[in-house]
Amino acid sequence: MTRRLWALARKEMRQLFASPIAYVVLTVYVALTGIYFFQHLVSYNQLLFVYQSEGMTGGGFDQGTVPSQINVLNEVFVPSAEDFGLFLLVVLPLVTMRVFSEERANGTDELLLTSGLRPYEVALAKHGVTYLFVTLLLAGSAIYPAVVVLRGGLGFEHLVALYSGQLFYGCAVASLGLACSAFTSSQIVAAVLGYAIPFVLLDFAWLSNTVSEHAAAILKEAALLSHYGSFARGVIELRNVVYFAGITGLGWLASVASLELSRAR
Amino acid sequence: MTFLPAAGLVMILVGVGSYYATRSLHGLSAFSSANVVLGVALVAIGAVAQARRFRGFSGAESRRVVLRWTALLLGALALVIGVDVWASTFTARLDLTIDRMYTLSEQSVALCRELEQKGGAPVELVFFEDALLAKDVRLLVAAYADSCRAVEVRDARRREPPEAARDIYKTTATTVIACRGDVCDPVGYPSERNITNALARLTRERAIRVYFTTGHGEIDLASESDTGYSGIAALLRDQGFEPQAFVGPAAAEVPADADVVVVAAPERDLMPEELAALDRYLARGGRMLVLADAGQHSNFYSEFLPRWGFTLDDAVVLDRASSPLLRDPKPVNLLVHLFAPYNPVTRNLSQRTMVLLPRARPVDLGRKPQPDDKLDRAAFASQRAWISRDVSQALAGAETSAPDGADSHEISIVATGRYPRGGDEDTSAHEARIVVVGNRDFASNRLLDALYNRDLLLNAVRWLGNDEQHIALSDKGWTPNQDPLTLQQTVAYFYFLAFALPESLLLLGIFAWWRLRA
């Protein structure tokens, strides 16, 4: 099985990087995250400058005149993490939309599924390569913050927490997108569903005024954003890891189900 | 999937998106609601159509496959939800923040243990999810819920908070309010320090009264300038102590309710009656904190302290090992990192928890007043320090290195004394205690929050006030390098990383794509 999986994974990678979309997505994501990170860093620098100026406080900031809530966590990392999460939501469906639907549209799924391959192997390879791509995306976008963190002596561990969260979140969003792609042969439909479902799951604040408090609390627990925030603040919570792992697993299972159910038409 | 569910999802997407785009203007608009409702309807119609298709699914085997996988998916969903709920009951978390700001400090943990042992009415932290800083604070409040069995966290949206808390919230919109029964404390900015202080204030049985002598040029507790000492008063109040001024010349005796007397750097002589009153206070088991800067002259240092076993030379301690804090690398700014590990005032301070004592005066030990008395040195300058008796020259920065033949013995800056008094009852309540710190600047508004200065001060007051169980390091707040890059560096890195890197990726992509196509 390992050899088959590896062969499938290589095929997936070849297909992924044969398409210009992968490079465009990589470039756009790294550029966007870099630009937004820069903006937050500049704003933070300007805020520090305001507090540092004599007119404001009468003293330098090393004397503790900058309020403790003005810090690189609140002013740079947390807003950046929120932006990066949104960008992932925007770019990932562009990658996941073709993964299954293109096979179905080209008929190559027939080639794979009559070659003795188990549907779960096909789904595993496709999901695995997509998660690898998510990791690549994040690695590219992490270079700038990593340089800032290392240069500024701010603590690498916090960045690890932040990017762990993005990885879990990105894999969950990608998994949902892949599941959508698995149920259709149209890349456009797959993209639309890949945007719609994660977006609806993102945050249920829009429902909070129309349902009971108990229901609102349950919906809040089910929302993606509720489980993403603590990573940005440097804390990896078990319940959040379990949540994202669950969504990722469900997405994979749904992909397998679609391959199995396609036989039963 | 047919067109209908996809269209339905698009409408839900538009409805939800338009809500977020306009929610600052009004809540869920008619446009958003209509889109959501219609979208849900289309999805439902599509699902029904799909189900009807299923009825037309040919063959028993096909139906078996569909039912099996539907059951599997639903079962997996139930399992995921169950595991998620189960995982949420665990509080396992990894705090990777620089200052471990979501892990309770020693002080908070010590307070929690004390509350658990004491028992009594439960203490609640009322948490307001709607408050502005709620997102920032949730993890911190969760840390209290996990680590402090004696503290409960109440979500104000789910359980009605006490009336006192509601009243405070109405006027301050604060994120966390600490309550014990009907008594509530507003906490202030929801940092760990403020929350723990609020809990301490709520649960302290009696406020420790700290009297400051005045009238001899001592520190000014009312001054809020950098060189003032209003910070000490605020700090003590925060911790549940009651700082009071004690006018020496006017009072014949130290007030009977004084738990601690602070003699903070008098610059003039005290009257004999005042010195005698302080003697009597100590003789009946009183507690005293002395701050003494280099270059100060008073009979308090030359007559009173030697009676109790302390020798304060008219000298200043210099040390080239001091770091360039305050942008002033003169040896007069002493960075003290050597502490007596068994002394209660300094046992939780170490090489990693330094204190800054600029213009420090050596505090040495002399003859014990009585054989059973215990005198100890508590904090020391480094091995490279020396004493200069030309105080004015040294303070002016003229002396930058140790003169030849300078004595390199161990120089202490902080010392403590314990004096069993009070007749046959030799309990700690009748034990006089003195802490002498050869510096006052470390407690000024400018420096109180530097390094671990406040901890040294609080440790001393707590030990003197029989509040030793609370001697613990308080949280340090957010102390990373707050200026990671200068603006110029930020821009330079931006061009290199945020432009050049994506450009490289794009070029690499074009090359790889061309190679694959070739």
Place this chain on the structure above:
Amino acid sequence: MSAKIEAQRVSKRFGSVVALDELSLEIAPGEVFGIIGPNGAGKTTFLRILTGYWLASDGDVFVDGISVTRERFRVQARLGYACEQPKLYADHRVDTFLGMMGELRGLSGQTLRDATAVAVERLGLEPVLKRRIGVLSKGFRQRVALAQALLHEPALLVVDEPTVGLDPAQQIELRRILAGFRGQHTVILCTHQLHEAEMLCDRVALLDRGRLAALATADEIRAGGSLEALFLAKVGSGPGVTP
């Protein structure tokens, strides 16, 4: 190595549309078996059920006694399938594609290299080994599809419309290749080209509207005139041949 195939009352319905209606037939090991019929007769449907890509609504197909419905992976290990209008990965090179398919079939190392070499030689793919599949002609793409189906020396080779869209020279070449399989594999050849079925097949099944309209050996076809005559007799008007 060759396989025996037995279809027992295989039916396939898509809602109210009956694609296959209780189709039963047996194919002997080593036989080259043709399936012909008009568009929508159920030829490709049958092949997709046989290869495990689709589930039969009723009935079952057995390959060497193994049920496709219940043990499709074991069946798929025994067969190679070159489907209609070859479904290949256009971005792959021929050698990379064959290597990948071999690995998916469980081949590796020297075994894989040998199998690939044999398939390449059999299908005459040496000139295009390093070229991208997307730029190949239809004929070569068809050969690549056949090559991947043969890598693991399957007992059963299923070929669906192999010569459709090819020019005459390519058709002749491909038929020559297919003829070379006789005796080595059981071959099921699905085709619209009646003379092709006549030339290559030991027996031919004629499907019409999901049913087996006729089943004739090559001799019986020749005795009756031609396959075309049989086709017309069973599907359209014209002199018939008793099956």
